[in-house]
Amino acid sequence: MTRTGQHKMLVKVIQWTTVCCFVTLTVLPLLYAIARLESVTGINSVVAVQNFFTTQSSLHALKFTLLEATISTIATVIIGLPIAWCLGRYNWKNIKFLRAILAVPFVTPSIVVAMGFLMLIDVGGPLTAMGIDLRLETGIVGELANVTNWENPGHFIALIAAHVWFNISLIMRFVEPTLSTMDRTWEEQMRFLPAGQNRLSRIRNLWLPIIGPAILCAATLCFIFSFTSFALVRWLTPNQDTLETLMANSGGSAGIYGYRIDTSEVVLSTSIVQLIILSLAIICATSIQRRHSTIHAIIAESDAKQISARPNNLAKAIISLGVCFAILPLMLVTIASFRIRNTKTGEFTYSTEAWSEAWSGDYSTTAIPDALSNSLIYCLITVAFALPIGWIISSCISRLEQEQKATTAKIVEFATMIPLALSAVMIGLGILLGLLKWSPGLFGWAIIPAIPHIIITTPFVIRIILPALRSIDLSYHEQAVMLGMNPINAWWHGKAAFLRAPLVVAGALTMAFSLGEFGASWILVRSGSWDTLSVLIDQLMSQPKFNPLIQPMAMAAATVLMLLTFILFFIAERFRDNGEGSGF
């Protein structure tokens, strides 16, 4: 075998080993969780699923999950589309800044989002001042409840609004690049054709075929994220359970022999049902995303002109409203961290007392610097693993595509999307049970909570790096080889140099997602003493608040987490190419 052949073989071995290890790391905890739960309950997964459909509370949770995810998706498309349209069709000053502000919600930790929306809908908050009381459900919301006999419509609307806020950037990320890079003459030409005489026919014959797949793709991901939403449901709809909260509430006592078998049954059946539904959604998303990539590539290659139209007043109003909607809940979190209730008079004053308390901490509450350093350690570990793993897997998929092995590439791509179909709670539980089985001594190892972070964030790294790898012109690498560079130098100058921006974006986003991860940490960190910022916020919010400083302390921790996430995200945005259609 020649030296080049040996090198190629080595690359293949590394790539396939990484793919196999990652898939094993993803599937094994799930297998352990299922195996243990089957063993504890004495029933197999099929019987568990049958039982699921005969249990009222589980069925109710399934219906509610499907309903909130569907309505959240529809509402996100309706609200996100005009914003994406305005951003993509007009020439904006500071477009990167606007994009970053509007996309910040997606990387904001869900526990912070929950706190922000609680402040928004709280008594005395901006919405109640406008006469919309979504929390106590008085006024028009109360009327709505009475007229429709709808139980807690305010809580449901608040949850949908929070999901829209969280997912709106998905619509922007998918639709806006397609719109901004499309040649405007297409629309002008369409007006002269019989199929484009009126607005409706242009929507049907021009816009839907072009942006339809992008909308569908974003909508599918919105559905997945709303379906698996945990912190928002936990805090905004306290009277309702989704599949994810149902599992989390039972997760603590699940998997123990001879003890609380009912909770093991709930977790087993719910996780299988969730896995099936999310797998179908992922298959759907993968297939639609491929169509979207094809259309986006065609448009991007069509020598599109830069958008030159200045935004009109309507566009300015839409974007302004979007920006306000994006930043308002976050500003309220910060304000709430300074707002202290006087227990004697019931009045509120503003001070930095809660910040001082939260910063110093005590034996019942982890200090912010400690929780922050835990969070940072986990996110650095996550990046250190997720980035190379994601890169190698992306390279494997890209190589398979170049070698015309499309089916194998699809299989690998699908396998690496599996974490998106798994509940974070289930991953956390699987790791916990798996470790106890394999090596109980490792249970106290502080690095453990980083494992679910790596599993959860790697698919995002792949989503970002893969499109960039596909767009690299291979002739650069070939020329580098012809110039006599050694394989490492040729790879560096012919491939890696073009991946600097996507790698920075992927790294920053991975860190942001890791910082905000809550579901798996909630399961694993409860089994150790490694509180992260997101777990600290939840712990503070769950404490009895006779002491009026507890809640502002939680908000102070949320503000720190939010600021850290923003910094990382703005770094990512600086490196993101204009019109990039990776979706994240």
Next chain:
Amino acid sequence: MRLNAILCLTVMVCASMSGCLGALEKENESLECSTFSAGHTDDGKLRILTYDILALSDSMVEEFTNRTGYEIEFIKEDDAGGILDQMMLTKQAQQADLMIGLDNTYLQTAIDNCLLRETVYTQSDNYQNISEQATAPYSGPLAIPFDQGPVCLNYDENFVDGENVSEPTSLWNLTEETWRGKTAFPSPVTSSPGRSFMVSTIDYFENDDDESTNAFDWWQAMASNDAIITSGWTEAYETHYTGGYGEYTTGYIGDAHLTVSYCQSPGVEAYYSGNYTHSTSITLPKSTIQQVEYTGIINGAANIPGAELFIEYLLSPEINAQMPENNLMYPVLDGYGLPETDGYRYHSDIPQENANVEITRINEEMTNWLDKWQSATE
């Protein structure tokens, strides 16, 4: 189609593999009490498994470290149920040396599963200082009571004003139209006070005049009367209850005028609000239950001397007397009670007659009770 086939294949492989793994799991579970081992080494630190509230102030912990040289690390759970779950789940590799917080509705399960080991504290003279009420549920060497308090129903005096709505004289009153949708109960499945209150209803309805109904008939009637069931005490008391501090917190809903808490909760409200509260307790005979919280050395502890010293420290008068301020519960030592400051003692109601259910019976019947409770409230 191919991807669908792959998915089916994956599920099939997972299912078959999980069966093999399941068989392996069972073999591993046949462990004796004596084989429990520590999941950590004795590095001089004392690891305490407890729940997430303020049982011990910073100064108390630092004082212990100064006196004994043992550093302390806390592993925190949500509540007593979380402590038991953690000990059960990690019994092959216990992460802590000492547990603080299991109550009398969970203790027997921990004992039966060999999760605790004997302490020498019962041989100490100081053990005799613990009140009879605190040692009544359990007085063996596996767990030592450190605080206590009666769990009971709290109601909002602004709603129960004595004119339009009068104080319930029977739990059945709560199933009337006046209370429709206005009560909030933490679930006994996921909440420790919720579990204690459910136990008290068992005793209440076993000892009332009506032999044709039992506790679960009442729970069913409460569910039909739109009682709000929450996962924990915090959600019930803070989010739903109108009589407590919840009205000042973010996320407050305020749709319940009655909830489960402690008889001293109105006293705590007053203590933190300048001797003002509009919350009070229902102390009907048998509708309240004494919750006793325990500390004990975990079977699998690495630092047993440190754990023994901490038990002694926790039960010393200087520390135990501070339970009302730090853990919002009564001390267990004879002669110590609630402080009079800002109406703490004045607003804390004394139960007429607590429910009395043996902890062994609680352990034996709890699964059955929880099943029945779930069926009744579903």
